[in-house]
Amino acid sequence: QVQLVESGGGLVKPGGSLRLSCAASGFTFSDYYMSWIRQAPGKGLEWVSYISSSGSTIYYADSVKGRFTISRDNAKNSLYLQMNSLRAEDTAVYYCARPRGGQSWFDPWGQGTLVTVSS
């Protein structure tokens, strides 16, 4: 079955960096756009970034533009999010998700990985 498994979360100091990974299985990864979506503790969902199937097209939310970099390795069926210059407000559970319907909705989602930015 289609499965997405995130890893790489943890505690990091403000200004620090972290790299998240998402391992995909059960579908032809290289055929699909992929996305990162986050959820701050007790808050709603916030879209972070999209990457096209080839990696040639990338979009970011304004809140992370210039600090986060999305990438993928289709040979390894893996999605990544490099997060630099982290701030307290980046504290959240980060989900990878597969966009569908022309990148319109998301299904499925991974179980998420928690990133905590604190001194």
Added chain:
Amino acid sequence: SYVLTQPPSVSVAPGKTARITCGGNNIGSKSVHWYQQKPGQAPVLVIYYDSDRPSGIPERFSGSNSGNTATLTISRVEAGDEADYYCQVWDSSSDHFVVFGGGTKLTVL
């Protein structure tokens, strides 16, 4: 940027019908998608393209969209339906592309 407005909470008795609204400017011209999120779990798609159900989602879940309001309707509510529900649209005119509503906590009394 485009804004989606949901009521923070909705309460319903078991066996009754719950309606969760999602308001947005001319939202009827957009495709609306709905997610269910139970505590400690990832969101799950329950409705896409306003009213389509993914496989495995009970027929009790339905959606509609017109004018300035989209609605998720859950019929014959069960205790297991208690969760947060989020609406979402894709807005090509926005720098954000993807917009989520603030979420609605459904409580089954």
